[in-house]
Amino acid sequence: VPQLGSQLPPRLTQQPWHLLYSTGRDGFSLRTLYRSGARPDSPALLLIRDTEAQAFGAFSASAIRSSSGFYGTGETFLFSFCPELKVFRWTGRNDFFLKGDVNLLMVGGGSGRFGLWLDGDLHHGGSQPCETFNNETLSHREEFYIQDLEMWGLA
Secondary structure, eight states, rough: OOGGGGSGGGGGGOOEEEEEHHHHHHHHHHHHHHTTOTTTTEEEEEEEEEEOEEEEEESSOOOOOOSSSSSSSOOEEEESSSSSSSEEEOSSSSOOOEESSSSSSSSSSSSTTOOOOETSSSEEEOOOOOTTOOOOSSSSSSSEEEEEEEEEEOO
């Protein structure tokens, strides 16, 4: 979280963050992750470490939640620490920021590709270059297995 501080919108850089959800504490469930979310207007930071020890994730200016359509703002971004911090910001090409239900959470999209997706049991996910963020694949592989996942929100 400290390394990402300078990448966050200026109004959030001095705010205290706290852990809302952790697979180590709360188990592996997308449904539980949604229930652990903060207020609807509260930003969320999703941090993932895969089984190959790669760290990456997403920032959303609004809470991560289940939805029937895409939601979010142009402040949403993807990031990777492979090997140093790289941030992938909104390109303006579409507004496919976040969409999720109990089976799948997607961040970024376009042409059938998702910048980041996680399955309902939070064991498996994927990352592909997408139009929303013009990102690189966040992990070493387009499909990965999740070792740890955390969601942070404002205190």
